[in-house]
Amino acid sequence: MDVDIPSSPGKFKSEKPHHHYLRLLLRWHYSSLHKFLCWTIVAAIVLFVLFLASPNLSSSSPASLHSSSITERRSLRTSSSSPAWGDPAWEKRVRDSARIRRRPFGISVLVTGAAGFIGSHATNALKRRGDGVVGLDNFNDYYDPSLKRARQALLSHSGVFVVEGDINDGPLLRKLFDLVAFTHVLHLAAQAGVRYAMKNPGSYIHSNVAGLVSVLEAARSANPQPAIVWASSSSVYGLNTEVPFSESHRTDSPASLYAATKKAGEEIAHVYNHIYGLSITSLRFFTVYGPWGRPDMACFFFTRDILAGKTISIFQGPDDATVARDFTYIDDIVQGSLASLDTAQKSTGSGGTKQGPAQLRVFNLGNTSPVSVVELVSILERHLKVKAKRKFVKMPRNGDVLFTHANVSLAKKELGYHPNTNLQTGLKRFVKWYLEYYAPPSGSYLTKKGRGGGSSSS
Ligand SMILES: O=C(O)[C@H]1O[C@H](OP(=O)(O)OP(=O)(O)OC[C@H]2O[C@@H](n3ccc(=O)[nH]c3=O)[C@H](O)[C@@H]2O)[C@H](O)[C@@H](O)[C@@H]1O
DSSP states (O other), X not given: OOOOOOSSGGGGTTSOGGGHHHHHHHHHHHHHHHHHHHHHHHHHHHHHHHHXXXXXXXXXXXXXXXXXXXXXXXXXXXXTTSOOTTSHHHHHHHHHHHOOOSTTTOOEEEEETTTSHHHHHHHHHHHHTTOEEEEEEOOOSSSOHHHHHHHHHHHHHTTOEEEEOOTTOHHHHHHHHHHOOOSEEEEOOOOOOSGGXXXXXXXXXXXXIIHHHHHXXXXXXXXXXXXXXXXXXXXXXXXXXXXXXXXXXXXXXXXXXXHHHHHHHHHXXXXXXXXXXXXXXXXXXXXXEOTTOOTTSHHHHXXXXXXXXXXXXXXXXXXXXXXXXXXXXXXXXXHHHHHHHHHOOOOOOBTTBOOSOOOEEEEEEOOSOOEEHHHHHHHHHHHHTOOOEEEEEEOOSSSOOSBOOBOOHHHHHHHOOOOOOOHHHHHHHHHHHHHHHSOOTTSOSOSOXXXXXXXXXX
């Protein structure tokens, strides 16, 4: 319709009645157009404000687009109960968790693998003595993740935030170091287990080699650089026959890929200490057991299978030789790990450049009294009050070694490390936890009680 828009409404007053409908039409048309324009402007302003407020869209540089897509991916992976990383609420939780309450000597620690067995105990101990502590864990399904979630729930109850993320995620690590000037990193995240390396070799390279490098890269670039304490393993002694194993013994004949990746880790630690001045302590843990232990370890699955009436396989060496381990109780390991943090000197690097020589240490953390697997089973039988169905089998060629035995005199001298829990006592506590956590609803111990069941002994 071709209609002139009046210059003023008064022009229509003198017009004839048959033009009435035309006037109404024009008036309606005029007011709708006006409303339409107003709403368009309002909508445009709202969209513009939302655009400016969005952190991921505020810049169109490739870097910001990259971080935007990483944030989106992280949001998808993060459980709905915790905010996505990068959110102000997430940042606040990280800062709150890192707050030191023990002045003036408190430290602030990033614990990787915090929802793991050793990680959860160490994290809890740090928090309880007033240190700042932030956890990091990817909650993978190497073993039942609900056990990791239960440990996380306990830590959360004590005020520790466990960030859900991977040690190979460089931007996430940088973000954590941007938010908190961590004085220490307790790096316990790893692909554990000796025998599983034959099934999934790639996961050992991913976590124990690439993951370690990722953590060390973030640490050397951080300002200030933290001191690093990390989990190596007794398995680095491999086919060594000198006993007890001492830090000065050769470790160049590993028997499993797991051991080889831990040995590689110790060499990588040397490089980062040498080039960047990172203070690094490698702890060789000896078959750690206790409450909240790992389901892939003998003490755990022997207990489960004995209760279920299943036959357990006890490995034997050539000529029926006894297989033995220097089983070490979790509380002793936690004491040694915290003493390592407390005695670690500062890194000397700054902005990624070494300023002087830095501390580099290796310690055995064991129990110093090996016990045969046969005896382990006998102790479990006594605590469980159930007779095990045993089967002796020739040790498969799976990466296991015949025995381990720690000499801990160096850790005693430098860390004041004193393991004081024997296997009898330690297994009693483990069994108590196991029975509380895995309640027997109808005679079976195989049904889990639920998240957060049981209690931590650390
Ligand atoms: O000290 C270490 O460095 C290592 O200790 C444990 O490895 P492992 O000593 O093999 O511990 P368990 O899986 O608990 O095995 C304990 C003993 O039981 C034996 N075993 C295991 C399984 C089985 O079916 N039968 C059996 O007799 C093993 O040969 C071993 O002597 C951990 O799983 C590793 O992650 C850790 O690094």
